[in-house]
Amino acid sequence: EVQLVESGGGLVQAGGSLRLSCAVSGYTFEAYRIGWFRQAPGKKREGVSCIRSTDGSTYYADSVKGRFTFSSDYAKNTVYLQMNSLKPEDTAIYYCARQYYSGSCYYPNSYDYWGQGTQVTVSS
Numbered sequence: 001e002v003q004l005v006e007s008g009g010g011l012v013q014a015g016g017s018l019r020l021s022c023a024v025s026g027y028t029f030e031a032y033r034i035g036w037f038r039q040a041p042g043k044k045r046e047g048v049s050c051i052r053s054t055d056g057s058t059y060y061a062d063s064v065k066g067r068f069t070f071s072s073d074y075a076k077n078t079v080y081l082q083m084n085s086l087k088p089e090d091t092a093i094y095y096c097a098r099q100y101y102s103g104s105c106y107y108p109n110s111y112d113y114w115g116q117g118t119q120v121t122v123s124s
Helices: none
Strands: 003-007 010-013 018-025 033-039 046-051 058-060 068-073 078-083 092-099 111-114 118-123
Touching: 003 092, 003 111, 018 033, 018 092, 018 118, 033 078, 046 068, 046 092, 058 068, 078 092
Parallel strands: 010 118
Antiparallel strands: 003 018, 018 078, 033 046, 033 092, 046 058, 068 078, 092 111, 092 118
C-alpha cells in the first residue's frame, strides 16, 4: 500500500522556521518524484516545490524562493521541506504527493498519491 505521511507542521511566529517531513512507503522510493503543495482556506492547491522531470532541477514557487529548501534522504525514504523566514501568508495545509505523470511538476494533476497534510500556521 502506497503511503505518504507528512509531519513537522505547527504554529510559529513570523520569521521562524519549520522543517516538514514526508515519509513514503509501499513502493520504490527512487522510482517516483515527490512534490510539496499547500492549500490555504478558500484558495486552490498550489505547488510549492518539486523536481522538474525535464532536467532534475528543483522548482520553487516565486513566493517561497530563497526561503524554502527541498531535500531528500534516500536512506530514510523521506523528503523534506525546510521553511525559513516564514510569513503569515505561508499559513496553509502542506501536502506531499507522488508524481506519476511527467508533466509540469507544480500541477496537482501530475500526482496520484497524497499525504493527509500537515497544518502550518504563522502568526504575525
